[in-house]
Amino acid sequence: MRIAYRLIAEKGFEGFRSREVASLAGINNATLHYYFPTKEDLVRAVVEYLVQEFSMNRASAQAKEGGAAEELRWEFEDVGIRMRETPEQLIVMGELSVRASRDPAIAQIMRRVQEGWRGSVIAILERGIREGVFRPDLDLISTANGIITLLKGLGSQSRLERKEVEDLVAEMARLAHQWVTGPF
Amino acid sequence: MRIAYRLIAEKGFEGFRSREVASLAGINNATLHYYFPTKEDLVRAVVEYLVQEFSMNRASAQAKEGGAAEELRWEFEDVGIRMRETPEQLIVMGELSVRASRDPAIAQIMRRVQEGWRGSVIAILERGIREGVFRPDLDLISTANGIITLLKGLGSQSRLERKEVEDLVAEMARLAHQWVTGPF
Amino acid sequence: MRIAYRLIAEKGFEGFRSREVASLAGINNATLHYYFPTKEDLVRAVVEYLVQEFSMNRASAQAKEGGAAEELRWEFEDVGIRMRETPEQLIVMGELSVRASRDPAIAQIMRRVQEGWRGSVIAILERGIREGVFRPDLDLISTANGIITLLKGLGSQSRLERKEVEDLVAEMARLAHQWVTGPF
């Protein structure tokens, strides 16, 4: 499954072949079908693995100790780190995003992921409001949507140079901070 | 070619079959090969068509009359309009974006598109500075990168409801405006 | 037709494409079909051209002045010259020879060519007998068959070096001479 994940990252769904997965796993392709009856099953497993990978290892987890503002900033840092260190994650996520427009099953998963993400952003916002560092009149949902939009925009900029990405991370984080701390 | 474009939007590159293009065009598949010797040639033509479609018909063109601030806001409106009215454009653009990480030819085209886009954003920024409505100390390139990041993030939110998208457009435009007019 | 001939020599019947003939002739492939309704018609024309080319320009023609022995020797020289100067002739002849085992039309043409050849060899033998330089008890037909066998064997040795071919020509001619002048 991890091999499949890697192959999707490398070749996209377009060039993703079950035989190659089996071959790299050192098993017969029929054996692969024993565990994953159809290619779709394998893809599903990969998606679940990715989603889990995406939820876990969140940099922000280590940042819970700081204030809500800090935690928010870490959401951006986290995307930056993923862009640098595990770009496959973003690539496969992009593949899935594109595929979701055709495959309802994946669309649903993506929706769930996005909602989970929005939930955690909302939690940060609520905490910030509670702590008195964020504007109390924030529309939680639309603000969270906006912040996720910033994060997604950031994640799609993988073609930029490392330095540019770092600047962008800082810039986006600053923008979000300004937003939630308000104009006045 | 337009049929191919539509099919790529519907099924992605993964499920894109030359036979289906011919069939929908009401011609023999050999006839399709008469005009596009290889599948790649057809894809290339589609990409060019898309890029042109993407550059032209820009909503902001009609907004040149207003000030730079207005023009900037129209960049966001434009993405919103495309999301509503020609979502295939964004979908195929997403496909290409994903494909670019593997296909150098497409990567180059995407780079050119992105640079063209950045150029036009920079032009808006310069105009705004000249007009005295934007902060004069803006770092043109990194600001343009940031604004494009916002625009791309916006474009990737096609799974949201129509109302949410409209809010997001307004929010992102406001954010960009704040950015370029600056706190102090 | 000459272009077709050249192409068959270059690529063999296997790689012989009517479109390529038209293209090299600078005409549309439909125009080619106007003159040669089917590929087979074109091949037939090429075969006729080749057969004519093969009958004409015979080196031995210039050697009629010498005696029958001389004339016989020239039959071998002639093959040697063709191997050196117009190898395509032998190549296409080989192609046809191979094709004859499947295509009755070509088989018939080849038979006619072979019979014509045998006829001219027989004429030489008769002349030699008349001139008293060849054994009078020769079985004309089987001797002619034998000599043609030598000539064909020679023609099939195109993979040898030039020097080896020359030796072979001399050797085969000597052998034939010995044969027709007899052991005693």
Add this chain to the structure above:
Amino acid sequence: MRIAYRLIAEKGFEGFRSREVASLAGINNATLHYYFPTKEDLVRAVVEYLVQEFSMNRASAQAKEGGAAEELRWEFEDVGIRMRETPEQLIVMGELSVRASRDPAIAQIMRRVQEGWRGSVIAILERGIREGVFRPDLDLISTANGIITLLKGLGSQSRLERKEVEDLVAEMARLAHQWVTGPF
């Protein structure tokens, strides 16, 4: 593979279709590709089979008991037998011969076959010289070349009647004998 061999003999490389091989073998054409990934692989296997078939089952093998002269005669008988009993061998050999002028891989194989053949003829010549039945001053290489020329000429006469072929075999063998036993 044997079916492929037969089909090449019947239709030549020109009309040789992998689908037909599969069909005659009673298997799916994909199954054929399972064993021979490409058509070229299948052809290679056929060529190897043919070459082996050509080297083995040599009539002359049974004639080793007689003297060198006998052995030499058997080389010709052998070609005669092949013409009568396994004409496909000669036909496919002809195909290969023709193909060799375009396909370096086959050219090499043909060269090897020819050299092997020449080697065995040379061995016969040496034996004959040792036994004192052949002229001691024979130029081994050029004589072997000449004898192979006779053999090849013989092999190309498959269009003759059975009786004519038999005469030719005897005649060619006699000619070769005369050659190696000397001028007088």
Add this chain to the structure above:
DNA sequence: GATGAATGAGCATTCATTCAT
């Protein structure tokens, strides 16, 4: 659990030929 072998359906591409002009 595992595998070698087999397969159906499909794919891009090719090519001689035809057709309307």
Add this chain to the structure above:
DNA sequence: AATGAATGAATGCTCATTCAT
């Protein structure tokens, strides 16, 4: 007489899936 466009019927090859062992 010539041609651009069109086409039917292949062709070698691929791939997810299945089957017997």
